[in-house]
Amino acid sequence: MKIKDITEMYETEKVKKEKANIKLRSYKDKILKCAACINQLKNSRFILSKTVKEYSENIPKWQNDLIKASKVLDEQLSKVNTENSSLKERLQLADEQINQLTETLKYSENTKNKISELSSTNNLLQLEIIKLKEQLDKAIQDNSKVNKELSIVYDESKDSARKIADLSEKNRKYQKEIDKLKIENNDLSDSLKRETHNNESNTNLLLQIKALESEKSILVKEKLNARDSVLDLENKNKVLVDQVTSLTTEIQTINSQLQRITQEKLVLEKNHKADKEGEVNMLKCEIRSLQEQCDRFKKEYDDLQDLNGILREEVETLKLSLEQPKDECDNLSDLNASLQADVVKLETKLAAYKQENSSLLSEVKESRNKIKEYDSLLLEYENVKSNLLSYKTENSELLNEMKEINQVLKERGEAISKLQKAIAEMELLVETLEKDRDNVIQDKSDLQKKIDSLENTLKNAEQKTQESNDYTNQLIAERDNAMKALDSKEDYIASLKTEMDKLKQQNSTPTEIPMEDNMSTSTISKAEEYARMKDLDETFEEKYSKLRIFALKLKKKLNETVTQMQNSEQDKARLEKLLNEKAILESKLDAPLNQDVIDGTDRDEHSGKDLQEKIEKLTVALEAAKQDCSELEKVKAELTSKSQQLASEMESHKVTKDNLEKARRDVKKKNVLSLEMEDYERSMKELTSKMEENKKKMVQMESIIDTQEATIIAMKTQIKLLEEQIKTEETQCRHLKEELQHALEEIKEKDNIISVKNGIISKLEQDLEDEKRKNEESDMELTAVLSDKEKVIMSLAEEKAELNNKVKRMEFKCAELKENIQILNIELADLKTEYTSYKVRAQAVLRQNQMVDHSQEEQLKEEMAALKAQIETLTLKLATAQEQLAEQRSETENGRRRAAEASNEATRAQQRTARLHTDLTRLSQQLESERAQHKLQISTLTQCYKTQINELETKLQKETENLKKQLMVVQNENTTVSALGMSQEPHNSHYMLPVIPKDENSDGEMDINVSMIPREEGEGSESAPSPPPSKSYMTAAGSSRSPVPLERLLEEGVPDDEALDTASLALTPEQEISDLKRKLLAQQQRVKHVTVLLSESERECARRWQLSELLKAELRRARGADHSAHNAEYMKNVTLKFLTLPPGDERGRLVPVLQKILTLTQEETQKIQAIAKGMDPNPGKGWGSYLPWPGSK
Structure with a gap:
């Protein structure tokens, strides 16, 4: 029974041992998988951080690239502008080519004689030349068609002159050249139309220059007239000054007379006081009347002073009217007429005044005795002195005003001189432009050759630009979608990172280390967690790889979009430049006094638009022909010189603008003067009314005028001078009227020109609106074409895949058919050999058995017929097979072509993969450098661990030596024990010391007391306090043998006990029992050892995970600090x-x-x-x- 129990125990322990081995192997696999997962996670995180770094580093680079691209675009635009300016100048210089047309026509007449000697192919050219002659005759009659026909004649004559030399060498190719000539004739006719248009614009410019010259001459005339008028006014002022001096002399004479009268008065008063009191009373009455007359004379004197002021004001108005002769010519004529009438009236009055003076003289003789009258005259004298002082001040003011007028005239003269200088500069510019024309003619001859080659590329370039525009729009949409997707994915990555951080925090919570002896289920829960983490990492890696591929695609698309956007931005910049030029021209048109210049600018606009259309074509051609950089460098050198000329023209344009602003200011001043003239006219009306009153007063002053005969004589001289001045003014008025008529005619012409230009502007605005509508329609068409293109690309890709599959199928079919054909050929050859052998046999049989039955012959015939039918069917099969072969060959050729295309695409893909490989190598180098750093860190950690382990080993050795001493003491004490006890000692020793094999390569690692090391609490395991270590275990652990490390134990596995089993069969039952107990103890200790090692590995994993998290956090912080x-x-x-x-x-x-x-x-x-x-x-x-x-x- 005991043996059965022992065997059962042994079997159960065997099963447990096998289960433990299986568990150990599973643990080993799981640990290896976990390590691999950890490495993959590290790699994936490192790659993610690397890609994030690269993107963050590349973003400023991309920004810099975009900035550089924008700068390059600006430079290209400036270059294009310079090219445009140079081409404009060249096209303007094309006018000289028209003069050369006459010479080329003479040369064409000489070439006709040469062409008549050529073959029949040249007759076509002669007919065309005859037609051109007829067209030229018609052109002489119709001047409107001259330019077009001359262009055709010039083009054809040029072509004929070029081709006469070629016809002598290449008569065979002449018909082809005729076709080319026709095409070139059409092109050159268009170019000559443009040139004629330019000629018209140049003629308009010349007319404008002539108009400016005429205006200049008119201004000079006006200046001279103004000077004459100023001189006349100065003469008038002198005359007035003379009048004032004469009046002062008269006043002095009157004063002397008054003194005499006062003396006479005193004498008379002494003599005739008593005698003539009655007469005195009478005289008093007369004195009163004389006083009244004196008052009247004072009033008249005041009126004369007012008249003098009015005349001064009229002088000023005349000066102002000289500045504005167009508005005041009619007023001057009326004034002249009124002055003449006044002069006639004055002459009549002078005659009356003479008579009155004679009567007054007699009255004055009688009034010498009238003394009181002269007292009042003394008071008047003082008043007159005060008036004279006021007159002097007014005269000084008038002189100052005259000086100001002279300064104004000087400023106008300076402005006229500046205009003359500007006109001279314009003439110099015209001369320089004419010189440039000669250079442009030579350049044009070179350019025409290039244009012929570039015109073919123009169409391709336009198609490419359309495709590129479509592609750019597509790429922009894709880029926006990609950016949105990137933002969403970045948000998703951030959420994943937060989840990872949370999981790490949950995992990194400090775990207590309880003392355990039994195994826990922590490894299973950890394995599940690792599997879950692995799934997350795999999904994360897949997303990361997808994101990376998407980012690479976006990079390529961005590079393509940058190039295409550059082209589109160039086109946009051109359109914006045209619109800016139009706005500038419209702002120029608003200026009222620069209408003649605006006419030229409008005409230049027409020519400029034609030129710009031509330039746009040429720029597209130049972009397509960038490979010919060596030829274009010469053109660039010329463009730089032309850009300098353009700058000088712009400066002259600014000068003309400044002149226009000055002219506007002058117009404003003239408007102010017109208002002042209206005020002067009102004052003149008031003065006329005052004059009438003064005339009434003059009637009363007839008695006093006798004393002023001397003054009347001076007045006569002044009247003569005034009559002369009136005559000169009449002549001036006539001139002014004529000038006014000319000015009115010019104004009418300018109004007509303005109306024409307004019509042209409205047409241009309509054209702009039409072009905008066309652009919008073209944008809509482009979007539609893009969608169609995408659909076509998708369908082509699907068709390509299908065709590749078909090619593969057809190749397989071809191989099968070839095999079938080979089999059929072999069968045919066999049939032929059998048939020949059969024929020989049949003939032999027939010869031998000529007397055979007819039934056999019939059978043979039937067999022959069947064989023939088989042969026919086989030949039909062969024909069908050959047809199928031919079809398959054609299909295979098509497949080969497609395969070649696919190979080209494969080469492109290989290039892309090569680029990716370079990126991968760079990343691998970075990974290797980081691995080296990690290795250094690991080596330092291992050294630390080794030092700690050595210390523990020394402690263990000391403890083992103490235990050995104790054992020796125990053995000496147990010598008295019986033999049975001695026999049981080895068994006890087996119980005490479990056999755990120690490798030579262990290097003394992990010599730790197993019972003293606590079991780490794993996830999912219940924390239970471990029991205290037993004495038997302490004694067993006190041996010199140390536990095997986990890696070595996992590599070696559990040793097989088959040898022990075979040895145990020869033992007694008691020995077997002791042996089994020993094995049980060894297995239990091994299990404990494994659990301890697992706990240590889990602890190290947790510690390393925490360290890695800390390192990552520090790296993130360091990177964040760097960024x-x-x-x-x-x-x-x-x-x-x-x-x-x-x-x-x-x-x-x-x-x-x-x-x-x-x-x-x-x-x-x-x-x-x-x-x-x-x-x-x-x-x-x-x-x-x-x-x-x-x-x-």
């Missing part, structure tokens, strides 16, 4: 404020800021919030809890 160094000062200020502030609300407000800056987890934020409130989040812990080093117990 956001500018935020370091802000972070420093926030942390200092947080540390220095007392616990409270202000400190709590800084917690979210620190959370954003330092990217803290929830637990860390809770801890910081507790610190901000003044609480201690972990009072029992220190800094050492963050890094659980091994050996620190």
Whole structure:
């Protein structure tokens, strides 16, 4: 029974042992898988961080590339502008070619004689030349068609002149050249039309220059007239000054007379006081009347002064009217007529005044005795003196005004001189342009050759531009979608990162290490967790790989879009430039006085548009022909010189603008003067009314005029001078009228020109609107074409795949058919050989058996017929097979072509893969460098562990030596024990020391007391306190043998006990029992050993995982510090404020800021919030809890 129980126990232990082996192997596989998963996670995270770094580094590079591309575009636009300017100048210089047309026509007449000697193919050219002659005759009659026909004649004559030399060498190719000539004739006719248009614009410019010259001459005439008028006014002023002096002399004479009269008065008063009191009374009455007359004379004197002021004002008005002769010519004529009437009236009045003077003289003789009259005259004398002083001041003011008028005239003369200088500069520019024409003719001859080659590429380039525009729109849409997808994926990655951080935090919570002896289910839960993490990492890696592929595609598309956007931006820049030029021209048209210049600019606009169309074609051709850079470098050198000329033209244009602004200011001044003239006319009307009143007063002053005969004589001389001045003014008025008529005619012409230009502007605006509509329609068509293109590309890709599959199928079919044909050929050959042998046999049989029955012959005939039918069917099969072969060959050829195309695509793909390989090599190098760093870190850690293990080994050796001494003491004490006890000692020794094999290669690692090492608590396992170590185990562990490390144990596995089983068969039952007990103890100790090693491995994994997390966090912080160094000062200020502030609300407000800056987890934020409130989040812990080093117990 005992044996049965022992055998059962042995079998159960065997089963347990097998299960333990299976579990160990599964644990080993799981651990290896976990290590692989960890490595994959590390690699994937490293690659992710690397890609994020690369993208963050590439973003500024891409920005710089875009900035550089924009700069390159600006440079190209400037180059295109310079090219446009040079081409404009060249096309303007094409006018000289028209002069050369006459010479070329003469040369064409000479060539006709040569062409008549050529073959019949040349007759076609002669007929065309005769037609051209007829067209030229018609062109002489119809001037409107001259330019077109001359262009055709010039083109054809040029072509004929070029081809006469070629016809002598290449008569066979002449018909082809005729076709080319016709095409070139059409092109050149168009170009000559444009040139004629340019000629018209140039003629218009010449007309404008002539108009400016005429205006200049008119201004010069006006200036001269103004000078004459100023001289006349100065003469008038002198005359007035003479009048004033004469009046002063008269006043002096009157004063002397008054003194005489006063003396006479005194004498008379002494003599005739008593005698003539009655007469005195009479005289008093007369004195009163004389006083009244004196008052009247004073009033008249005042009126004369007013008249003098009015005349001065009229002088000023005349000066102003000289500045504005167009508006005041009619007024001057009326004034002249009124002045003539006044002069006639004055002459009549002078005659009356003479008579009155004679009567007054007699009255004055009688009034010498009238003394009181002269007292009043003394008072009047003082008043006159004051009036004279006022007149002097007014005269000085008038002189100052005259000086100001002279300054104004000088400024106008300077403006006219500036205009003359501008006209001279324009003439110089015209001369330079004419010189440039000669250069452009030579350049044009070179360019025409290039244009012929470039015109073919124009169509391809236009198609390419359309395709590129479509493709750019598509790429822009794809880029927007890709950016949206990237944003969504980045959000998803961020959420995954947060989940990973949470999981890491959950995993990295500090675990207590209880003392256990039994196995836990932690490894199973860990395996499940690792499997789950592996699935997450696989999905993460797949997403990352997809993102990377997508990013590479986006990069390629971005590069393509950049190139295509450059082309589109160039086109847009051209259109914007045209619109800007149009706006500038419209702003110029608004100027009222620069209408003649605007006419030229409008005409230049027409020519400019034609030129711009031509330039656009040429630019497209130049873009397509960038390979011919060596030829274009010469053109660029010419363009630089032309750009300088353009700059000089722009400066002259600015000067003309300044002149226009000055002219506007002058017009404003003239408007102000017109208002002043209206005020002067009103004052003149008032003065006329006053003059009538003064005339009435003059009637009363007839008695006093006798005393002023001397003054009348002076007045006569003045009247003569005034008559002469009136005559000169009449002549001036006639000239002014004529000039006014000319000015009115010119104004009418300019109004007509303005109306024409307004019509042209409206047409241009309509054309612009039409072009905008066409552009919008073309954009809509482009979008439709893009969608169609995408559909076509998808369908072509599907067809390509189907065709590749078909090719493969057809190749298989071809191989099968070839095999079938070979088999059929073999069968045919066999049939032929059989048939020939059969024929020979049949003939032999027939010869031998000529007397055979007819039935056999019939059978043979039937067989022959059947064989023939078989042969026919086989030949038909062969024909069908050959046809199928031919079809399959054609299909195979098509397949080969497609395969060649596919191979080209494969080469492209290989190039892409090569690029990817280079990227991979670069990444692998970076990984290797980081691996080396990790190896260094691991080596340092292993050295630390080794030192700790050596210390533990020394401790263990000391303990083992003490235990050995104790054993020796125990053995000496047990010598008195019986033989049975002695026989049982080896069994006990077997029980005490479990046999655990120690490898030579273990190097003394892990010599640790197994019972003293606690079992780590795994996830999912219940924490139970481990029992204290038993004495027997302590004695067993006191041996010199150490536990085997986990890696070696997993590699070796559990040793087989088959040899022990065979040896145990020869033992007694008691020995077998003891043997089995020993094995049980060994297995139990091995299981414990395995559990300890597993716990250690789990602990090391957890520790390394925590270290890796800390390292990653530090790396992230370091990278964040590198990327956001500018935020370091802000972070420093926030942390200092947080540390220095007392616990409270202000400190709590800084917690979210620190959370954003330092990217803290929830637990860390809770801890910081507790610190901000003044609480201690972990009072029992220190800094050492963050890094659980091994050996620190």
